[in-house]
Amino acid sequence: MSQQNMSLVLYFVVFFGIMYFLMIRPQQKQAKQRQALLNGMRVKDRVLTSGGIYGKITKVKDNSVMLQIADKVEIEVAKSGITSVENRDITAEDAKKNGKKNDKNDKNSKSDKNNQNDNGINLEKEDSQSNSKQENT
Structure with a gap:
């Protein structure tokens, strides 16, 4: 050559x-x-279809999923028509690695939300009491 x-x-x-x-x-x-x-799609995941429809998965089949798009309204969509899963920020690999860590974080965030709700209720009670005192004077 x-x-x-x-x-x-x-x-x-x-x-x-x-x-x-x-x-x-x-x-x-x-x-x-x-x-x-x-x-990796699961029941209760919020998804976006290629047609722009948001829905919550109610049933996962082999090649399709059932989406609830409104109260008492379900449609069947091909899995290939799903463009994104909206309520999950982790990938399938991250879920396997951090499965236990995410469960602990979910428990902590739920307790934080409960504390925030209690604080909000207490503030409302205090506001209503102060308003009633001002009305009495």
């Missing part, structure tokens, strides 16, 4: 290497993430 043919082959190898890392690999990674999203 001549030197020109070797350099031509080298250019093709470099070109395909660049194409792989700039185009093919990111698409494969994105496809894996999408498949993990579709396989």
